[in-house]
Amino acid sequence: MIAVVALGGWIYKTKFAGGGSNSGAQVSSEQEKQGDGPKLKENWNDGSKSTSEKPMLKTDWNKSDKKPAATSSNQGITKVNGHDRMTGCQLVNHKNNDGDSFHIKHNGKDIEIRLYYVDTAEKYYSDRYENQRERVRDQGKDFGGLSVDQVIQLGNEAKDFSLELLKGKSFTVHTMWEEVYDSGRYYAFVEVPGTDGKYLNEILVASGLVRIHTKGVNKGQTTPDGRDHFQYRDHLIQTERAAKKAGVGAWGM
Numbered sequence: 001m002i003a004v005v006a007l008g009g010w011i012y013k014t015k016f017a018g019g020g021s022n023s024g025a026q027v028s029s030e031q032e033k034q035g036d037g038p039k040l041k042e043n044w045n046d047g048s049k050s051t052s053e054k055p056m057l058k059t060d061w062n063k064s065d066k067k068p069a070a071t072s073s074n075q076g077i078t079k080v081n082g083h084d085r086m087t088g089c090q091l092v093n094h095k096n097n098d099g100d101s102f103h104i105k106h107n108g109k110d111i112e113i114r115l116y117y118v119d120t121a122e123k124y125y126s127d128r129y130e131n132q133r134e135r136v137r138d139q140g141k142d143f144g145g146l147s148v149d150q151v152i153q154l155g156n157e158a159k160d161f162s163l164e165l166l167k168g169k170s171f172t173v174h175t176m177w178e179e180v181y182d183s184g185r186y187y188a189f190v191e192v193p194g195t196d197g198k199y200l201n202e203i204l205v206a207s208g209l210v211r212i213h214t215k216g217v218n219k220g221q222t223t224p225d226g227r228d229h230f231q232y233r234d235h236l237i238q239t240e241r242a243a244k245k246a247g248v249g250a251w252g253m
Helices: 002-016 029-034 037-041 130-142 148-166 200-206 229-246
Strands: 077-080 083-091 101-106 109-115 118-120 171-179 185-191 210-212
Touching (some): 101 148, 109 200, 118 148, 118 200, 130 148, 200 210, 200 229
Parallel strands (some): 109 185
Antiparallel strands (some): 083 101, 083 171, 101 109, 118 210, 171 185
């Protein structure tokens, strides 16, 4: 636990302390449609919050060629605790990439993934969509009362942080191919290179750059390292408490 917090805090302070990025930045209507829009209804569904969200959709793989079947003939894919473990992944430069959702390439296929369990702040404040503005305000509350400008600053710092850890490197992704509603993105765990198998979501928590606020593994499933939903969520909660105490990321703004 101390090692994770220390790693996250050190990376954050080294690369982003005092930094900011276009806190009032706007994006085009095309970015609003294609970027963060599909994420607006994500939330916990484990009883900790009341919700009326639509149920998770099952992907019809007859309509997509993105899912690589996990067979012995697939280079770089093995099964680990129910997840497809894809080695040799590369980050793809894409305008919609952010701190918790980004494009990767594996075996020549472009796949958009979304991290389990965590939600980074928005990168912009919409001038068109009230539900996006409401999301920004909710994030500000969950991050301890941040202003809109601070939320946007935090979202851009989280984006830079995640992409810098993965850019130009080969890394491992674990996924069960659960689609994020009907968005074309798939929930996943990402092992950060050079961290002895630590997942990106927990490093973001340790760095104070995310809120614990989205889907985890389902009942009867485990994380790639064998922890069930509640065990892994509790680990993240303890990590977040340490980040708050250390005053890193959002907790020091």
